[in-house]
Amino acid sequence: MKKKKIAIIGGGAAGLTAAIAAAKNNAEVTIYERLDRVGKKILATGNGRCNLSNINTQIINYHGKESNYIEKIFEFFGVQKTLSFFDDIGIYPYIDEEGKVYPYSLQASSVLDALRYEANRLGVKEFTNFKIMDLIKNKETFVMIDADGKKHITDAVIVCCGGKASSQLGSDGSGYKLFEKFGHKLIEPFPALVQLKLNADNLKRIKGVKIQGNIKALQNSKLIRQDSGEILFTDYGVSGPPVLQISRMTLENLNRNKKVFIQIDMFPEFERNQLYELLTNRFNKMKYKNIEESFNGLINKRLIPVILKEAEIMDTKIKCTKLNRKQVYKIIEVLKNWTFEVIGYYSWQQAQVTAGGIETKDFDRNTLESKKVKNLYAAGEVLDIDGDCGGFNLQWAWSSGYTAGYYASLQNR
Numbered sequence: 541m542k543k544k545k546i547a548i549i550g551g552g553a554a555g556l557t558a559a560i561a562a563a564k565n566n567a568e569v570t571i572y573e574r575l576d577r578v579g580k581k582i583l584a585t586g587n588g589r590c591n592l593s594n595i596n597t598q599i600i601n602y603h604g605k606e607s608n609y610i611e612k613i614f615e616f617f618g619v620q621k622t623l624s625f626f627d628d629i630g631i632y633p634y635i636d637e638e639g640k641v642y643p644y645s646l647q648a649s650s651v652l653d654a655l656r657y658e659a660n661r662l663g664v665k666e667f668t669n670f671k672i673m674d675l676i677k678n679k680e681t682f683v684m685i686d687a688d689g690k691k692h693i694t695d696a697v698i699v700c701c702g703g704k705a706s707s708q709l710g711s712d713g714s715g716y717k718l719f720e721k722f723g724h725k726l727i728e729p730f731p732a733l734v735q736l737k738l739n740a741d742n743l744k745r746i747k748g749v750k751i752q753g754n755i756k757a758l759q760n761s762k763l764i765r766q767d768s769g770e771i772l773f774t775d776y777g778v779s780g781p782p783v784l785q786i787s788r789m790t791l792e793n794l795n796r797n798k799k800v801f802i803q804i805d806m807f808p809e810f811e812r813n814q815l816y817e818l819l820t821n822r823f824n825k826m827k828y829k830n831i832e833e834s835f836n837g838l839i840n841k842r843l844i845p846v847i848l849k850e851a852e853i854m855d856t857k858i859k860c861t862k863l864n865r866k867q868v869y870k871i872i873e874v875l876k877n878w879t880f881e882v883i884g885y886y887s888w889q890q891a892q893v894t895a896g897g898i899e900t901k902d903f904d905r906n907t908l909e910s911k912k913v914k915n916l917y918a919a920g921e922v923l924d925i926d927g928d929c930g931g932f933n934l935q936w937a938w939s940s941g942y943t944a945g946y947y948a949s950l951q952n953r
């Protein structure tokens with residue numbers, strides 16, 4: 541029987557997995573990638589270590605208009621199947637205490653190498669520096685038009701172009717247009733897993749300071765998301781893993797013209813009264829120090845004057861024991877509840893993931909085939925699904941890529 545010709549537009553995480561799944565099923569597969577090589581984003585993931593999955597993956601880790609959309613796809617190709625898929629191609633898992641999965645080599649390049657080796661072994665063709673600009677459906681085939689106007693004909697297409705985040709790594713939003721022309725709806729994209737811009741005039745002074753703490757996003761005093769870990773102050777706002785984690789919900793509310801505030805707790809393991817005791821004990825032990833000196837060794841030096849100013853302690857040379865109870869509690873309030881208004885995000889270029897994308901309801905929940913166009917499939921971040929930080933986004937890319945590749949390769953579909 542004649543092999544089914546499948547074109548994969550976009551050679552990222554979803555595209556490579558889709559290609560392997562389809563080629564395993566005896567299809568003739570070609571990847572069209574706009575950059576000079578496939579999988580560039582994979583190399584940047586997990587700080588170069590590739591946090592490729594999370595063994596605690598649940599539906600609540602995913603967001604989008606239909607966040608439960610992923611259910612059937614994860615039943616077909618979930619975390620366990622992903623781990624054995626990678627094991628089969630040589631990627632032995634290292635699982636950390638939070639359930640995040642990495643290659644044991646801790647090198648993202650080993651994941652990309654293994655995927656490319658497998659794709660190559662199965663006969664997948666790779667065309668790089670090929671940006672697909674348009675897609676036309678004829679009776680039984682598709683015609684893809686590249687940036688030079690050349691036409692490429694295929695039986696089925698899987699669009700794996702990603703979203704808009706980190707366009708320097710390939711995903712420039714061009715995948716959306718390929719679907720919109722067929723009547724698929726775009727849910728307005730916005731950056732997720734991104735650094736937050738804050739309304740604060742003291743940020744320049746503390747740029748580069750890192751703290752371990754808890755960060756909460758609040759809308760009208762209601763908690764919308766919180767997370768803990770290393771928080772980095774920058775000249776525009778805050779960055780770091782917990783900031784990325786709360787950014788999606790924060791920006792979703794900001795997009796609805798709601799005011800959102802973040803609160804930073806630098807002493808999450810201390811109750812206010814415990815912190816009061818700790819501070820007053822230190823003051824009594826080091827009576828000879830002024831208030832600024834008394835905080836040395838407890839909080840980052842560059843933060844001390846800024847925190848004292850926030851707590852309205854104007855005379856930083858005052859002896860620490862001279863502070864009254866109310867003033868100490870004011871400092872504690874800043875240490876446990878430093879509040880800033882969020883005014884936006886840093887940039888699309890710095891965002892790790894795109895929230896929004898092509899609406900899922902028009903794709904079959906089992907196969908990822910378009911309900912509008914036969915033999916047209918979508919996988920990965922191009923769809924309106926995004927995950928939390930921690931390996932969930934790549935997991936979605938592998939799961940959806942494999943599913944779309946498998947079903948697209950079936951004859952007579």
Ligand SMILES: Cc1cc2nc3c(=O)[nH]c(=O)nc-3n(C[C@H](O)[C@H](O)[C@H](O)COP(=O)(O)OP(=O)(O)OC[C@H]3O[C@@H](n4cnc5c(N)ncnc54)[C@H](O)[C@@H]3O)c2cc1C
Pocket residue numbers: 549550551552553554555572573574575578579580581582584585586587590591592593670671672673700701702703705706709710711712713714715891892893919920921922930931932933934935937
């Ligand atoms: C810095 C960074 C770190 C990250 N770390 C992690 C992590 O550790 N764990 C995790 O789970 N997730 C992580 N992510 C998110 C994760 O990488 C993405 O969610 C995932 O790669 C999406 O896969 P995808 O295949 O859908 O899209 P992409 O990986 O974006 O791939 C899309 C591909 O399509 C190509 N393309 C686009 N348009 C066209 C076109 N018109 N024609 C041809 N080709 C086209 C692009 O060049 C690109 O190669 C990170 C993201 C970034 C930016």
